Amino acid sequence: xxxxxxxxxxxxxxxxxxxxxxxxxxxxxxxxxxxxxxxxxxxxxxxxxxxxxxxxxxxxxxxxxxxxxxxxxxxxxxxxxxxxxxxxxxxxxxxxxxxxxxxxxxxxxxxxxxxxxxxxxxxxxxxxxxxxxxxxxxxxxxxxxxxxxxxxxxxxxxxxxxxxxxxxxxxxxxxxxxxxxxxxxxxxxxxxxxxxxxxxxxxxxxxxxxxxxxxxxxxxxxxxxxxxxxxxxxxxxxxxxxxxxxxxxxxxxxxxxxxxxxxxxxxxxxxxxxxxxxxxxxxxxxxxxxxxxxxxxxxxxxxxxxxxxxxxxxxxxxxxxxxxxxxxxxxxxxx
DNA sequence: AACAGCGTCAACCGCATCCAC
DNA sequence: AGTGGATGCGGTTGACGCTGT
Numbered sequence: 001x002x003x004x005x006x007x008x009x010x011x012x013x014x015x016x017x018x019x020x021x022x023x024x025x026x027x028x029x030x031x032x033x034x035x036x037x038x039x040x041x042x043x044x045x046x047x048x049x050x051x052x053x054x055x056x057x058x059x060x061x062x063x064x065x066x067x068x069x070x071x072x073x074x075x076x077x078x079x080x081x082x083x084x085x086x087x088x089x090x091x092x093x094x095x096x097x098x099x100x101x102x103x104x105x106x107x108x109x110x111x112x113x114x115x116x117x118x119x120x121x122x123x124x125x126x127x128x129x130x131x132x133x134x135x136x137x138x139x140x141x142x143x144x145x146x147x148x149x150x151x152x153x154x155x156x157x158x159x160x161x162x163x164x165x166x167x168x169x170x171x172x173x174x175x176x177x178x179x180x181x182x183x184x185x186x187x188x189x190x191x192x193x194x195x196x197x198x199x200x201x202x203x204x205x206x207x208x209x210x211x212x213x214x215x216x217x218x219x220x221x222x223x224x225x226x227x228x229x230x231x232x233x234x235x236x237x238x239x240x241x242x243x244x245x246x247x248x249x250x251x252x253x254x255x256x257x258x259x260x261x262x263x264x265x266x267x268x269x270x271x272x273x274x275x276x277x278x279x280x281x282x283x284x285x286x287x288x289x290x291x292x293x294x295x296x297x298x299x300x301x302x303x304x305x306x307x308x309x310x311x312x313x314x315x316x317x318x319x320x321x322x323x324x325x326x327x328x329x330x331x332x333x334x335x
Numbered sequence: 336a337a338c339a340g341c342g343t344c345a346a347c348c349g350c351a352t353c354c355a356c
Numbered sequence: 357a358g359t360g361g362a363t364g365c366g367g368t369t370g371a372c373g374c375t376g377t
Contacts, residue, residue, distance in 0.1 A: 016345070016371085038362065054363075055346070068344095090365060105366070106344050342374080352364070 013047040017056055021046055025053055026061050034062075059100045066098035070107055078104055078112060 017025075028044045034057060037050040046053065059065075070078075074096060081092040089101035089108075096104065 014347075036362085049347090051348090051363085052346075058364095059345075087366070101365075102345080109367095110343055337377100339377085340375090343372085345369105345371090347369075348367090350365085350367105352362100354360100354362080356359085356361105 011047060012049050012052075014052075017048075017060075021048070022056070022061055025056060029057060029061075055102075059102045062100075064098055065100060065103075067103065070099075070111075074099070075112060078108060079116065082108060082112075 024044050024046055025040070028040060032043075034054075037054040039050075040046065040053045041048050041050055044053075048056075077096060078092060081095055085091050087105075087108075089105040093099055093101040093104050
């Protein structure tokens with residue numbers, strides 16, 4: 001007699017979430033805060049498993065999530081960290097606060113693994129032409145990539161990452177995210193629904209924070225939300241903002257302490273996230289974000305850890321910091 | 336135009352871990 | 357210390373879109 005399922009199997013809806021379900025979930029979480037997932041389906045009437053609700057929130061609806069369009073630097077980070085930590089996607093994701101473990105895992109499996117495989121083959125061929133045939137026979141399978149920690153030293157990893165970075169720069173235009181899909185096609189619907197909901201919501205005082213459709217940045221033609229081209233400063237600010245108000249705070253918040261102020265912050269950022277996710281909104285909220293950042297910094301004596309981690313993403317500082325970081329991490333993976 | 340093959344990624348599943356009692 | 361529920365995590369699946377034939 002095993003453990004009972006987390007939820008009744010009968011009557012549970014599976015498959016892709018609809019915009020309407022998203023709105024129900026987001027509005028519930030804004031009201032009650034994340035957590036107590038078991039109660040979510042009951043209280044919202046969603047025909048979803050509690051697990052599914054949590055997953056949908058953490059991987060998709062949670063504020064501050066950046067989707068698709070991994071920057072070369074993010075790729076490098078992932079390569080570094082994967083080499084050091086193995087397939088500890090949650091741990092890796094903690095170094096890339098805007099990315100979910102699922103996203104990183106998918107990206108690794110679909111993009112980076114192949115890139116590294118190619119790179120490894122090419123490198124082996126260049127470096128050990130004679131041994132190339134032998135290596136090819138067993139080169140860089142999934143397990144050899146993830147379990148290569150033992151033999152990889154920092155220099156190996158760095159060269160992997162930098163090569164991958166170079167390569168990814170070349171192939172970016174080819175490897176565009178296809179995250180549009182059927183759900184993206186409904187982004188206008190969810191935008192409309194959200195706008196309607198915000199107008200009718202008793203807490204809609206922040207509704208004016210949501211830019212009108214005319215203020216939205218044009219969604220890029222591929223359907224992704226390209227944040228890193230020509231807007232690096234925005235990206236940094238976005239990351240800083242989202243890390244303060246979305247990830248750490250939302251994840252750490254106790255539902256019991258979900259006071260109105262945090263709800264307000266969450267509400268605006270969460271709705272914006274849904275709108276960003278579904279409509280590609282990236283502008284019109286920057287000034288508010290900056291304000292939040294300022295307030296957050298004023299309110300704390302020590303910089304949030306995620307701020308330090310943001311620094312890791314700074315191109316100029318990345319090399320040294322990563323090296324330092326890896327020196328910290330290496331004992332974990334190299335023992 | 337139709338089809339097949341492939342790539343991508345959201346979501347599911349099952350196990351692990353945490354935590355309150 | 358033991359137990360059971362809640363949550364987290366990583367592997368895997370399947371639906372969908374794209375591309376080539």
